[in-house]
Each structure stands twice: as structure tokens, then as C-alpha cells.
Amino acid sequence: MKVLVLNCGSSSIKYKLYNMDDESVLAQGGVERIGIDNAFIKVKLPNGEKKQIMADLPTHKEGVSLVFQCLLDPEFGAIKSLDEIDAVGHRIVQGGDKFNKSVILTKQVEEGIEELCDLAPVHNAGYLKGIRAVDALMPTTPQVCVFDNAFHSTMPDYAYLYAVPYELYEKYHVRRYGFHGTSHRYVSKRVCEILGLEVNNSKIITCHIGNGASVAAVLNGKVIDTSMGLTPLAGLMMGTRCGDIDPSAVTYLMEKLGKKPQEMADYLNKKSGVVGITGISSDMRDIENAASEGNERAQLALKMYDYRIKKYIGAYAAALGGVDAIVFTAGVGENQTGTREKACEGLEFLGIKIDVAKNATIRGEEAIISTPESKVKVVVVPTDEEIVIARDTKELVEKVK
Numbered sequence: 001m002k003v004l005v006l007n008c009g010s011s012s013i014k015y016k017l018y019n020m021d022d023e024s025v026l027a028q029g030g031v032e033r034i035g036i037d038n039a040f041i042k043v044k045l046p047n048g049e050k051k052q053i054m055a056d057l058p059t060h061k062e063g064v065s066l067v068f069q070c071l072l073d074p075e076f077g078a079i080k081s082l083d084e085i086d087a088v089g090h091r092i093v094q095g096g097d098k099f100n101k102s103v104i105l106t107k108q109v110e111e112g113i114e115e116l117c118d119l120a121p122v123h124n125a126g127y128l129k130g131i132r133a134v135d136a137l138m139p140t141t142p143q144v145c146v147f148d149n150a151f152h153s154t155m156p157d158y159a160y161l162y163a164v165p166y167e168l169y170e171k172y173h174v175r176r177y178g179f180h181g182t183s184h185r186y187v188s189k190r191v192c193e194i195l196g197l198e199v200n201n202s203k204i205i206t207c208h209i210g211n212g213a214s215v216a217a218v219l220n221g222k223v224i225d226t227s228m229g230l231t232p233l234a235g236l237m238m239g240t241r242c243g244d245i246d247p248s249a250v251t252y253l254m255e256k257l258g259k260k261p262q263e264m265a266d267y268l269n270k271k272s273g274v275v276g277i278t279g280i281s282s283d284m285r286d287i288e289n290a291a292s293e294g295n296e297r298a299q300l301a302l303k304m305y306d307y308r309i310k311k312y313i314g315a316y317a318a319a320l321g322g323v324d325a326i327v328f329t330a331g332v333g334e335n336q337t338g339t340r341e342k343a344c345e346g347l348e349f350l351g352i353k354i355d356v357a358k359n360a361t362i363r364g365e366e367a368i369i370s371t372p373e374s375k376v377k378v379v380v381v382p383t384d385e386e387i388v389i390a391r392d393t394k395e396l397v398e399k400v401k
């Protein structure tokens with residue numbers, strides 16, 4: 001069975017085509033800068049080289065068409081006809097309390113995702129465009145939706161409820177949902193394999209630190225708490241998002257700046273976080289470069305960013321009643337050695353000790369970066385959301401065949 005996985009962001013589409021008989025990757029790449037200038041697709045060729053093609057991509061529809069064109073390209077494509085694709089799996093960020101497990105796409109599911117757009121303003125609209133673009137090109141191929149919040153649905157009520165009048169939860173479903181669940185699910189299981197831990201007897205803190213970033217406390221394979229909330233705005237400081245903030249600061253600023261709710265949400269989602277503090281960039285590579293050149297705001301942003309990860313590690317060590325392993329994953333977690341070092345610095349009293357020299361050499365590969373004496377193992381595990389989506393897609397599609 002061939003399964004195509006699409007991870008549509010607000011301005012990007014990542015894709016992987018799998019042969020699910022042996023889980024080999026037949027094609028992969030990504031479209032970037034949809035809706036703005038200089039849009040392009042980057043395709044990884046079978047020999048490992050990357051090919052970049054510039055294109056005019058006003059919407060996701062053109063982006064998805066370009067992905068299909070590349071898959072079908074007579075020279076470097078992986079398939080001869082779209083009929084060869086048996087199913088398409090999508091990453092969807094917000095399933096709210098409507099969806100807490102993967103489902104086959106139907107008209108009803110599509111409507112459900114649309115209704116949840118307000119609760120994932122940066123994400124859900126992009127996915128819908130992806131789904132509709134696939135529908136237009138291959139209307140009879142089954143599509144599966146895999147939700148970021150699903151893995152977090154095991155949180156107890158005292159962890160997911162906000163301390164607002166209970167009827168607001170009942171009426172408006174206002175609660176902590178949590179996101180990046182597909183990634184937390186993959187790395188929390190994988191780290192048990194690496195360390196020889198039993199999933200059913202494990203205490204893991206998973207730190208997914210990418211452009212969006214979240215931490216999860218995973219007890220015996222089940223999430224008991226996570227840093228993101230009703231939307232992916234809560235918790236850690238992120239590339240463009242503020243993370244945890246006193247709600248009074250929000251209402252106070254709305255008054256001062258004369259901003260409407262949607263404008264304020266945009267401010268906190270897109271203009272805050274690392275880019276807001278530095279005024280330089282949301283990309284942590286740019287921030288590390290600026291900090292090493294002596295830029296004080298970049299240095300401050302890094303301190304804030306790393307400190308907040310450390311606070312969550314401490315909090316979740318308490319929530320779990322101890323820790324076997326801490327995992328770092330996603331763009332920053334896999335590559336930014338300084339962030340890993342600083343987030344764990346001073347936590348020796350919890351049994352956490354990083355091997356600083358080894359940590360500095362690890363980028364984008366599985367590795368244990370704690371010292372041999374460290375009671376808590378600290379591990380880098382590159383995430384693989386796509387394979388989890390592909391496996392769920394295969395399982396669901398085979399069930400209804």
C-alpha cells in the first residue's frame with residue numbers, strides 16, 4: 001500500500017510518500033512560502049541530493065498540485081499515475097473535543113475541522129486547503145486525519161481544566177487540549193526502545209522544541225500534562241508566539257493599543273516570542289548567530305527561551321513524581337546544542353547531568369547526551385510525525401476495505 005502524508009502549515013506543505021509494505025520512503029520534500037513571493041518546492045532525490053524549483057503559489061491548491069507534479073515527474077518522480085496512491089494522511093493540529101483519535105475524512109469531519117479554525121488560527125485553515133486540494137485532484141482516494149491533540153486526551157481533569165467558571169467549560173469547551181501529540185507519542189515510545197525501558201513503567205518528559213514548542217509529561221505511555229492549552233499559544237516561548245502570559249496583560253494591552261480580540265490574537269501568535277523580543281527573526285539559528293556577535297536582545301531572548309523549558313522540566317518532574325528520561329526533539333531540540341545545555345543546567349539536584357562535550361557534537365541524530373552517572377537519561381530523538389500518520393492511515397483504510 002502506498003500512503004502519501006501531507007503536513008500543511010500556514011505557509012508550507014511537507015510531504016512523504018511511503019511504501020507501507022516495508023515503510024520505505026519513496027519520495028519526500030516540502031513547499032515553502034505559499035501566498036508570498038519567491039515560493040518554491042524542495043524535493044529530496046533518491047541519491048540524497050536536493051532539487052529546488054521556484055513556482056508561483058498563491059494558495060495551498062497550487063502547492064498541493066506542485067507536490068503531485070513532482071511525484072509524477074518523468075525524470076525524478078516516484079510514481080507514474082496518481083492511482084498508485086492508495087490513501088492520503090493529513091496532520092491536523094486542532095481536533096478539540098470533537099476528535100481525540102485518527103479518523104477517515106468525511107464531509108462531517110471536514111465541517112468539524114472548519115468549526116475548530118478559531119482554536120488553531122495559525123494552523124487549521126491551511127490543512128483544510130490541503131484536504132480540499134487533494135479532494136479536487138483525487139476525489140475517490142481515502143483521506144485520513146491525524147490530530148495533534150489526540151495523544152494528550154489521557155490528561156486528568158485537574159490538569160486540563162482552567163480555573164474559570166465550570167459552565168464555561170461545559171458550554172464553550174474551554175480547556176487545555178495540547179498539541180504536537182503525534183511527535184510526543186513517537187519520541188516517548190522511541191526513547192523507551194533506545195533505553196530498554198518498559199513503556200508501562202516509565203516517566204518521560206518530552207520537549208518538542210521547533211518553531212512551535214511544547215513539553216509533555218508522559219507517565220506509563222500516557223500524557224498526564226502538557227504545556228500548550230486551548231490553542232498552540234500557551235506554554236513555552238516560541239518563534240513568534242508569547243507562550244504563558246498573565247491574562248490581565250492581554251486585556252490591559254488591548255485597552256492601551258485599542259486592539260480588537262482577533263488583532264490581539266495575531267499580535268500574540270505572530271509578532272511575539274523570539275521575534276518580538278529580538279526584533280531580528282523567529283528562526284533560532286539567526287538568534288544564535290546574533291547572540292554570538294554580541295546582540296544583547298538576542299542573548300536575552302535565548303535566556304528567556306531556555307529558562308522556560310527548564311521551568312517546565314522541573315514542574316513535570318514534580319507532576320510525574322520522578323523522571324526516567326528527558327527527550328529533546330524537533331528543529332531546535334534536535335539541533336540547538338546550547339538550548340539543551342542551558343535547559344538542563346543546574347538540575348543536578350534532580351539527578352539530571354548533561355555531558356556538555358558530547359551534547360555539543362549531536363545534531364539531528366539519536367543519542368544519549370547525559371553522563372553515564374546521570375540518574376535521569378537525557379536523549380535526543382529526531383521526531384517522525386509522518387511515519388505515525390502513515391501507520392494510522394494504513395490501519396484505518398485497511399479496516400474499512
Ligand SMILES: Nc1ncnc2c1ncn2[C@@H]1O[C@H](COP(=O)(O)OP(=O)(O)O)[C@@H](O)[C@H]1O
Nearest residue numbers: 209210211212282283284285330331332335336
Ligand atoms: N540545523 C539547525 N540548527 C539550529 N536550529 C535549527 C536547525 N534546523 C532547524 N532549526 C530551528 O528549528 C526551527 C524550526 O523547527 P521545526 O521543528 O521545523 O518547526 P515547525 O515544524 O514548527 O515549523 C527553526 O526556526 C530553527 O530555529
Ligand SMILES: CC(=O)OP(=O)(O)O
Nearest residue numbers: 093179180211212232
Ligand atoms: C501546534 C504547533 O505549534 O505546530 P507547529 O510547531 O508545526 O507550528
Ligand SMILES: [Mg+2]
Nearest residue numbers: 210211212330
Ligand atoms: Mg513541526
